[in-house]
Each structure stands twice: as structure tokens, then as C-alpha cells.
Amino acid sequence: MTYRAAAPHLALRATLAHRERGTRVPLSRRERAGPIALAMGGRGAAVLNLSAISARLALAFAAMSGLMAVAMGTVAAHILQGRIDAEALGWFDTGVRYQMWHAIALVGVAAFLARRQGRALGAAALAWMVGTVLFSGSLYVLALTGFRPVAMITPLGGIAFLIGWASLASYALRARLG
16 A cells, blocks of 8 residues: 655645554555665665666766775875785776776766666666776775685676676667767
8 A cells, every 4th residue: 555645744644644543654665665776766676676776876876986996096106005016006006997987987877867767877887886896896805915716706897897888888779869
């Protein structure tokens, strides 16, 4: 049972009436979807809805990712130089570069998402977010700790990046961009 109020004061009145009777307040479809769906624009159900990736989520992730990439680059240039070997510094640099490039690309996708929704755009945004965490994150851990098994995660992040670019190409070929 869903209650849809035409105005907020009606929703409040219904909530108070349910409290007086001791019954549960019916939740809207948005509220039933859960916190993850609400963070992704309030659409979708318990399953991931790729067209529900919001411009706000994509832009916020891109901004935080760009900030982190600049911070990690600064750490590499000023703190890690001379403390880790050249190979590890190379891994770290690769993680920073890929993180920054995909943060910039994600800003572009967020701009498109602000104007129109689409499964391919949502898939590109999600793939780049996952790819950033897996690819760059695993390279940072590898460079800082030398723990080699974490390197097995890096290709998964690379695959996620490729899926994101393929999704963007799919969107570009199908959408009317005029």
C-alpha cells in the first residue's frame, strides 16, 4: 500500500493519523527502494538500476576522485620520492594518472546525466567509479605495501574502465545528440 500525497501537508496529516491509530505509515515507492536507490536519484528497487545513476552521484564521485588524485600525486612527488623504489613509484604514478583521467571523463558523463538519463550513461559512470577504486586503489596498495597478490585486482579495474568507455560509445551511437 502506497500513500501519495498531492501536497506535503497531506502526507503529514496521514502520518499523524497512522500514529494515532497505532498503525504503520505506508511508505512511498522511493522510501521502499532503500538508501542506495535514494542516493542514486531515488529510482529503482533493490536491484541496481543503471538508468538511476544520478548526475549528483557521478559529479560528487568525480570531484572526490579528482581531489584524491591531486593529493596522491602530491604525496608521490613530495613524500614518497626516495622512500619507495622506482618501480613502486611508477605504479603509484599510473594509479594517479588513470584516476585523474577518469575523474575528468566522469564530469563529462555527469553533465550528460544532468540533461538525460540512460542505461548506457549510468553504466559508464558506474564502471568508471568501480574501475577507479579497483585499478587505482590496488596500485596504491601495491606501491605502498609491496603486497603482490593485490595486483590481481588491477586488471578487474582495467576491465571496468573498458566497459565504461564501451558504454559511452554505445550511448553516443544510439542517442540523438543534436
